[in-house]
Amino acid sequence: MRAINISMNVLYALPWRRALNEWLSIDAPILIYMLKATIAGLSALWISMKLNLPDPRTAIFTVFIVMQPQSGLVFSKSYYRVVGTIVGVGMSLIMMGLFAQDPLWFIGFFALWIGICTAAGFKYRNFQSYGFVLAGYTLCIVALPVIETPLEIFDIAVSRFSEVVVGIMCATIISDIIFPRHLSESLLTAERERFGNILSTLADPKSVFKVFDETNPAVSRFSSGVVGLNAIRINSAYESGSDQKERQHYSHLNHEYMNLSTTFHSLKSIIAAIKEDDQALLQRLEYLYEPIAFALQTRPNTVVDSDDLSRVVGELLAAKSRVKERFEQRQYDDNDTYTSAGYLIIRLLNELHNHCVTYLSLLKHRLSGGANKELSPSVRFATHTDNVLVALAALRGSGVLLLTMLFWIWTAWPYATLTITMAVVIGLLLGTLPSPIDGVKDFFKGSVLALGFAAVYDFLLIPAYTSDLLTLGIFLAPILAFVGWMTTRPKLAIFSFGFVFMFMSQCALDPLYKIDPTKFLESSLAALIGVIFGGMAYLLVNFWSCSLTQQRVSKILRRQIVRVCDGELTIERSALESTGRDLVQQFSTQGRLNMRSSRLVFEWLLATLEIGRAILTIRRSLKRLQEDFHSIHLTIVLESIKSYFESPQDSERETLLNRLDAALLVLRSGTFPSEKAQRKRYETLIIEFSLIRTIIVNSTTFPLMKEDSCR
Amino acid sequence: MPLDITLFGIQMPTLLPIFALSAVVQILVDRIMSDTGFYTYVWHPGLFRTAIFVCLFTTPCLLIYR
Numbered sequence: 198m199r200a201i202n203i204s205m206n207v208l209y210a211l212p213w214r215r216a217l218n219e220w221l222s223i224d225a226p227i228l229i230y231m232l233k234a235t236i237a238g239l240s241a242l243w244i245s246m247k248l249n250l251p252d253p254r255t256a257i258f259t260v261f262i263v264m265q266p267q268s269g270l271v272f273s274k275s276y277y278r279v280v281g282t283i284v285g286v287g288m289s290l291i292m293m294g295l296f297a298q299d300p301l302w303f304i305g306f307f308a309l310w311i312g313i314c315t316a317a318g319f320k321y322r323n324f325q326s327y328g329f330v331l332a333g334y335t336l337c338i339v340a341l342p343v344i345e346t347p348l349e350i351f352d353i354a355v356s357r358f359s360e361v362v363v364g365i366m367c368a369t370i371i372s373d374i375i376f377p378r379h380l381s382e383s384l385l386t387a388e389r390e391r392f393g394n395i396l397s398t399l400a401d402p403k404s405v406f407k408v409f410d411e412t413n414p415a416v417s418r419f420s421s422g423v424v425g426l427n428a429i430r431i432n433s434a435y436e437s438g439s440d441q442k443e444r445q446h447y448s449h450l451n452h453e454y455m456n457l458s459t460t461f462h463s464l465k466s467i468i469a470a471i472k473e474d475d476q477a478l479l480q481r482l483e484y485l486y487e488p489i490a491f492a493l494q495t496r497p498n499t500v501v502d503s504d505d506l507s508r509v510v511g512e513l514l515a516a517k518s519r520v521k522e523r524f525e526q527r528q529y530d531d532n533d534t535y536t537s538a539g540y541l542i543i544r545l546l547n548e549l550h551n552h553c554v555t556y557l558s559l560l561k562h563r564l565s566g567g568a569n570k571e572l573s574p575s576v577r578f579a580t581h582t583d584n585v586l587v588a589l590a591a592l593r594g595s596g597v598l599l600l601t602m603l604f605w606i607w608t609a610w611p612y613a614t615l616t617i618t619m620a621v622v623i624g625l626l627l628g629t630l631p632s633p634i635d636g637v638k639d640f641f642k643g644s645v646l647a648l649g650f651a652a653v654y655d656f657l658l659i660p661a662y663t664s665d666l667l668t669l670g671i672f673l674a675p676i677l678a679f680v681g682w683m684t685t686r687p688k689l690a691i692f693s694f695g696f697v698f699m700f701m702s703q704c705a706l707d708p709l710y711k712i713d714p715t716k717f718l719e720s721s722l723a724a725l726i727g728v729i730f731g732g733m734a735y736l737l738v739n740f741w742s743c744s745l746t747q748q749r750v751s752k753i754l755r756r757q758i759v760r761v762c763d764g765e766l767t768i769e770r771s772a773l774e775s776t777g778r779d780l781v782q783q784f785s786t787q788g789r790l791n792m793r794s795s796r797l798v799f800e801w802l803l804a805t806l807e808i809g810r811a812i813l814t815i816r817r818s819l820k821r822l823q824e825d826f827h828s829i830h831l832t833i834v835l836e837s838i839k840s841y842f843e844s845p846q847d848s849e850r851e852t853l854l855n856r857l858d859a860a861l862l863v864l865r866s867g868t869f870p871s872e873k874a875q876r877k878r879y880e881t882l883i884i885e886f887s888l889i890r891t892i893i894v895n896s897t898t899f900p901l902m903k904e905d906s907c908r
Numbered sequence: 909m910p911l912d913i914t915l916f917g918i919q920m921p922t923l924l925p926i927f928a929l930s931a932v933v934q935i936l937v938d939r940i941m942s943d944t945g946f947y948t949y950v951w952h953p954g955l956f957r958t959a960i961f962v963c964l965f966t967t968p969c970l971l972i973y974r
Contacts, residue, residue: 268954373954441943 226266227685229376234264234681237371239670241364246666246708250363251356253708255338258701259364261680264372269380270324271372273432275365277328282361284328285335286354293340297347304602308595310336315594315625320582322779323428330625333594337621341614380433381443385563387426388450392556395457396509399549400493402486405461406468406479427451427578427775446559448578452771453552459774460548463807463892464541466800470895471534478535485523485542488516489549503560510557513550520546533861533887540884579772580779583749589738590628597624597734601727612723615702619727622698624734627691636691637732643695644728648721650676651703655712659705669706676700699724750784750798754805755842755900761809762839766816773809777802801899804892811885812838818878818885826870826879830860834886845900850893857890911972922972930964937964 237260245253263274288310296303314333318326339357343349398404430447471478492512496505524539601620605613627636654676663669680700683693703721705712757777761768781802812835819831834856841849864883870876913922938957947953 370958374952374958377952377954 226378227682230266230685231678231681233371233375234261234684235674235677236375237264237367238677239674240371241367242670242673242706243666244367245360245363248359248363249708250360251708252360254701254704254706255357255360256364256367257677257706258697259361260368261677261684261697261701263365263368264681264684266378266685267380267383268369268372268377269429269433271369274324274327275369277324278331278361279365281328281331282335282358284332286339286358288332289336289340290350290354292336293343293347293350297344300606304599307336307340307602308598311598311621311625312591312595315628316587316591318625319587319590319628322580323431326629330622333625334618334622337614337618341617344614380429384426384429384433384447387429388447388556388559391426391454392552395454395549395552396493396496399461399545400490400496402483402490405465405486406483442562443559446555446562449555450552450559451578452774453548453555455774455778456770457545457548457552459803459806460541460545462799462803464538464545466803466895467534467538467541467891470891478532481535482538482542485520485539488519488523489513489542489546492516503557503564506553506557506560510550510553513546513553517543517546517550533890536884537888537891540888578775578779581753581776582783583753583780585749586783593628593734593738594621594624596738597621597730600734601730604726604730610723612719615720615723616727616730619724620730620734623728623731626694627731627735630691633735634732637728637735639689639691640695640698641725641728641732643692643697644699644725647696647699648703651700651721652717655703655705655717656714659710673706695728746784747794747798750781751801751900753780754801755845757805758809758812758842759839761812762835762842766813766820768813770810770813773813774806777806797898800896804896804899807892808838808889811889815882815885818881822878822882823870823875826867826875828860828863828867830856830863831882834860838889842900847901850901854890854893857886857893861886861890923969926968926972927965930961930968933964934961 238257241256241260242253245256250256259278263271263278265271265274292303292306292310296306311333314329318329318333320326321329335357339354340350343353426447430444430451433444468479468482492515493509495512496509520543524543597620598617601613601617605617623637623640627633627640630636654672658672659669663672680693680697683689683696686693699721702724703717754777757773761773781798784798815831815835819827834853837849837853837856841853861883864879864886870879911922912919913925914920915925934957937960941947947956950956
């Protein structure tokens, strides 16, 4: 027995044990994924051959389109693929029924439909956008091949749809059964990492009080991932065994994190604006922050478990009263910066406490199923897409379709329908990428490589060595595994997409072998020309520049503040935050911002969020405050803020600052209400107005642009 | 049950509406089971889910083709 123990110890101490662990965590999933993709592809081929479907490659193609390492992604992509295919098939039946005899109407409606699909694909997020892409693409693959013989449309529609369904069934079942990897796990890992990051950042007063430090990754990471994690959460809903309560927790965590990060960055930007010589003010703020750092000192270093976390929550609760005490000692200090920074510190602490409680509740829910926090189900992640961007995308989609249609009509080349399909796919699919032109290049390279492989398969391997389904499967397996490997490389994403697209459309996977070199060459050429047309559209319809982006963002953000000033009071802070973040995320991938201007845009976002939230709070407090304590100055300030953000000018800024000063003076020197709730509202007014004033004084680039940061 | 049925003037195999119907039932069953936490007691939720779908779909099919 002892000998076994010793030998086991020796075994554990061996150097290759760590290597094995590393292999298991990094390389093994890739191998498993390749295996899964191959099995799914081959079973799709087998089933569609057995069912005598006319075009089995559509099934394999579908498998590789929806196949993802995590099963939640596969489910949600499949769902939208089915919906998109149904809509596209229905649309092609309608179009062929109505306009098959009249080219002008046909082309016009075709272009309109592609434009709508491109715009909608741009407007919606995640795989929803993919559904619209499919709706447009399906029209091309169903309607165009039978344009000469419209009566075949019904057959081709049914068979394309069946092939897609076969592919999807194979992909989803295989990915959920063989070594399933769940999104909910990666969601938990990401959330845990983010939570640890929050605690370690806030435990260190330096990260708050030192000037903005690009080299500190923890601080700069403290805002990332809000939009991405939301996408993961949505997709995880399709997985087996993901329950609603848990997803609710995640959505709350995301919102709380968003608020926390806004508060943190606002606090930092206010502190960064304090002059170096005003050390006394800084020291007072650090004194205020001390209890928070102290409470977090005892935080666990590694994976947070629920006992440790409840202790931290208790400590934070104690810190809350301590910070409040310290703040109230100097509450009516006339210094606006101190009031607003102090208020932000208190808010930071409140939000941190809230976040910890939710996280604790999630942990308890996962352990025992008993969540201790009641969550309101109403939190929604609102998105906003700029209509100019959408219109541009629609214009590009329809334009490229019309152009390729002209090419088809002028050349009267029978294979030009492939050109159209390819150009439309490029226009639909790559539009949401950060740099579509690079994407098109990758796609082109992938297609050319695929043509080489397809030629080898079509003219050498398949005719010479395959005689039945089994041998075809054996010969096809390596290339399917290779494609599976390529899709796991993030760098090769578009390249592998081009590869799959071209290989699957050119490889001779028909029920009966039929291929001739002329057809192969002509159709490959047509497809490559389509890719080039699609790329050209991105080159030509592209008047989007850095300064234009800045102008758009600034205008949209200003409009948000104006809306908050006179809109309804029911706008939630969470809606304000998620819309803003989604917007900035979109512009920073689409709008070619350089490092400096994306920093600027983030600062604008923070300013907008803070001011918007402050205005909402002020309006709500004013509504509930007794009439005796109202002052005409307060409403004048709100009017002034609105007109400043409607048409920013230097003179407006001066007026606004003067009026803010006057309002603050009136509030501070007036009599405070004696009743507790009323008094609290009155104090809130002082705090929020001074916060607005601090932000407007500090912000030199928003809403007034003083210099051009795009150079 | 007949092998083919006619819906809105289109003749189709009876399997098709059965497939759609069992998919709907499957989604409902899945929702109920995941919300009640039933899947925590199952070794392989994905396999279990697929198996349930197979049962739901094939039982009426066997009745038709008997």
